Ligand SMILES: O=C(O)C1=C[C@@H](OP(=O)(O)O)[C@@H](O)[C@H](O)C1
């Protein structure tokens with residue numbers, strides 16, 4: 001792949017960026033619309049590789065989907081049809097949310113993915129489907145699911161590797177004949193806000209979800225109501241643009257910032273504030289401004305591990321040490337993000353070490369140019385773009401991987417940085 005140079009900020013970055021819809025909300029809304037009791041219209045959806053893969057997957061199972069830009073009309077079938085082969089790409093939401101739907105189909109369904117997708121953990125989800133009665137071949141991609149003869153209602157799994165195992169099962173719970181009781185058996189549970197996003201979107205559609213304790217969910221059998229919905233902007237993707245202001249002493253506004261959100265990306269505002277930037281809430285917008293200096297922080301990102309690459313870039317450019325904890329499981333994200341961040345930080349001359357559950361980074365004002373590796377991971381490309389603002393001559397080997405959640409990233413970034 002030809003490396004792409006990334007823009008250096010000759011001046012403080014100032015501007016406004018309209019960020020497209022949330023990946024997590026779009027793909028949940030698509031799944032829930034596909035499982036609903038009638039047609040739904042979704043507005044403001046994200047148009048990206050992960051959401052296209054989701055629509056194609058649902059279509060392969062018999063769901064009718066009409067896309068008109070960011071507006072999508074979904075019409076569920078009377079019965080889902082088994083599909084020969086569903087492509088999950090590298091999308092966690094597709095590989096963890098669609099197999100449970102395949103369990104409701106009239107025949108077997110095969111699942112495939114990108115080369116690295118078979119490194120991503122799937123065992124607990126597939127084991128959960130087996131506990132519900134499905135026959136599943138394999139423990140990683142590619143795998144095949146045959147629906148149960150008799151559906152059971154109770155599952156115990158260890159979701160310490162990904163909250164998406166829980167979300168994927170909860171999403172179909174109401175469609176199981178006896179509902180679903182799901183218990184998490186592991187010691188830790190990452191990304192709880194993403195589980196809350198799932199339960200909240202289920203409840204908005206009339207589904208009863210009880211949480212008798214903090215590791216058990218009970219979904220009652222019943223219809224999932226069709227709902228016309230507007231998707232929030234993706235706050236994790238927004239954080240990349242806001243970080244540019246903090247790094248360069250500029251000021252960036254993101255319109256459409258929700259007053260309250262279950263997206264863990266909203267936590268970025270606290271982190272960047274602790275690192276020295278100023279956050280201003282306007283009417284339906286957020287502005288981050290900086291004076292160009294950042295200080296290192298200790299930050300537990302258990303709830304918002306998606307933010308790790310952006311916070312790592314800020315840490316590399318900050319004064320002092322930044323310690324990120326609570327993110328051991330991101331070794332199973334699009335790439336092993338802890339190893340990838342350590343390697344790429346070393347490549348620009350930044351001292352960084354992996355800990356059991358995160359990274360320790362010593363900020364430096366003296367980093368060197370390099371072509372960084374993206375490992376097919378959109379957030380590694382964001383990380384490189386942020387370092388490049390302050391280190392002349394930083395490039396990336398694969399900018400196209402940003403299409404996973406933000407195909408417009410290269411243009412929007414160039415437009416903002418100038
Ligand atoms: O359910 C979701 O939409 C997501 C859950 C999280 O996964 P993990 O719990 O595997 O971190 C998050 O990192 C991912 O980007 C999106």
Ligand SMILES: C=C(OP(=O)(O)O)C(=O)O
Pocket residue numbers: 090091092093306333334379405
């Ligand atoms: C972990 C991520 O994605 P996925 O939905 O593929 O798990 C991410 O986008 O940071």
